[in-house]
Amino acid sequence: DVKVTxxxxxxxxxxxxxxxxxxxxDMDHENMFWYRQDPGLGLRLIYFSYDVKMKExxxxxxxxxxxxEKKERFSLILESASxxxxxxxxxxxxxxxxxxxPLHFGNGTRLTVT
Amino acid sequence: EDQVTQSPEAxxxxxxxxxxxxxxxxxSGLRGLFWYRQDPGKGPEFLxTLYSAGEEKEKERLKATLTKKESFLxxxxxxxxxxxxxxxAVQEEGGFQKxxxxxxxxxxxxx
Numbered sequence: 213d214v215k216v217t218x219x220x221x222x223x224x225x226x227x228x229x230x231x232x233x234x235x236x237x238d239m240d241h242e243n244m245f246w247y248r249q250d251p252g253l254g255l256r257l258i259y260f261s262y263d264v265k266m267k268e269x270x271x272x273x274x275x276x277x278x279x280x281e282k283k284e285r286f287s288l289i290l291e292s293a294s295x296x297x298x299x300x301x302x303x304x305x306x307x308x309x310x311x312x313x314p315l316h317f318g319n320g321t322r323l324t325v326t
Numbered sequence: 327e328d329q330v331t332q333s334p335e336a337x338x339x340x341x342x343x344x345x346x347x348x349x350x351x352x353x354s355g356l357r358g359l360f361w362y363r364q365d366p367g368k369g370p371e372f373l374x375t376l377y378s379a380g381e382e383k384e385k386e387r388l389k390a391t392l393t394k395k396e397s398f399l400x401x402x403x404x405x406x407x408x409x410x411x412x413x414x415a416v417q418e419e420g421g422f423q424k425x426x427x428x429x430x431x432x433x434x435x436x437x
Contacts, residue, residue: 254413255413255415255425260423262423270424306423312357312417312423313423314360315370315372316372317370320367
């Protein structure tokens with residue numbers, strides 16, 4: 213089974229802090245994604261990556277950056293956390309190629325910014 | 327802009343009471359429609375992919391169907407363990423594996 217592991221289940225950070233959310237997948241997937249999930253808004257794509265060192269903006273990239281130095285690891289960075297970034301963050305991975313393969317999600321990191 | 331609307335927002339059923347969840351979508355060209363299940367405190371889990379109108383997929387008590395404007399997730403004789411949030415997502419033609427998600431239907435099945 214594919215396993216996508218997010219390093220923290222819960223995080224509490226202060227406004228202005230730099231925050232790192234880490235995600236590791238163990239199935240050699242090319243594609244990795246970061247979503248945030250908010251009540252009433254559903255899942256929204258922040259950034260995705262289809263190869264090592266490659267990154268593409270999703271629908272809501274403002275205030276975030278990402279890093280993918282190794283195939284299995286995809287990090288989400290909040291350069292200066294703000295209260296409106298309080299949310300559930302979900303990492304996902306999938307096989308590469310132009311076709312569709314299912315997204316496999318981690319169990320999420322619930323981030324609170326105070 | 328792609329839109330995905332799920333209804334109802336919440337649904338409460340008695341065990342054995344069959345029903346359907348709806349997912350309506352607007353995309354310029356549909357590459358695929360996807361159903362996921364999400365349990366509290368967990369990430370979404372993939373259920374089905376549908377690619378063209380008329381297609382159906384089944385898994386245990388769940389059956390997903392697709393038309394040109396909407397998809398239904400039929401739940402036959404549900405059990406309490408089917409309680410979860412069910413998410414629908416669409417991928418537009420040409421869109422690199424980017425999915426647009428609906429806000430989900432919270433299903434509660436009482437014994």
